[in-house]
Amino acid sequence: MHDFKFDARELKNDFNFDAYKLKYDFKFDARELKHDFKFDAYDLKHDFKFDARDLKRGFKFDVYDLKHDFKFDARELKYDFKFDACKLKHDFKFDAYELKHDFKFDARELNHDFKFDGYDLKHGFMFDACELKHDFKFDARELKLDFKFDAYDLKHDFMFDACELKHDFMFDACKLKHDFKLA
Structure with a gap:
């Protein structure tokens, strides 16, 4: 019921973690995670920090009802990544420098x-942020492949920096409520 620290720097095989109703801070270090990883953390109540700088295989993360700040560092994520964060309640910061493969983010x-x-996002990117409620900043300099963004009912300011966008870009923002800036 208290702080949790998981160090899996050299985890060699598949990993399945179920943390229903995890109540306090969680820190996960998986810098050299070698195989598929699945994490279900329904009702995660406090801050969460995940460091996966050298994550080598597929990653699936479900955090329904995440209640506090979340920081994800995946600077050299090598394979497909799926993040489902329905009802994310507080600030979210995602660093994905040199993300190498497809990325799907669902943040309804x-x-x-x-x-x-x-930076240097190398493959397809899909972001679904239906009913995004507050400010959003996306910096995708040197985005290399197709990008699809759905932001129905975006409620506040949006800033998108896509310097040197290399391929197709599709942005669907029905009912955009406030300022939109694209650099």
Whole structure:
């Protein structure tokens, strides 16, 4: 019921973690995770930090009802990544420098500020943020392949920096409520 620290720097095989109703801070270090990883953390109540700088295989993360700040560092994520964060309640920061493969992010009902840095994003990116409630900043300089963004009912300011965007870009923002800036 208290702080949890998991160090899996050289985890060699598949890993399945179920942490229903985890109540306090969680820190996961998986810098050299070698195989598929599945994490279900329904009702995660406090801050969460995940460091997966050299994650080598597929990753699936479900955090329904995440209640507090979340920081994900995946600077050299090598394979497909799927993140489902329905009803994310607080600030979210995602650093994905040199993300190498497809990325799918589903953040329906994201309620607070969101910052995404995806320098050198190398493959397809799909972001579904229905009912995004607060400011959103997306920096995707040198985005290399197709990008699809769905932001129905985006409620506050949106800033998108896509310098040197190399391929197709599709942005669907029905009912955009506030300022939109694209650099």
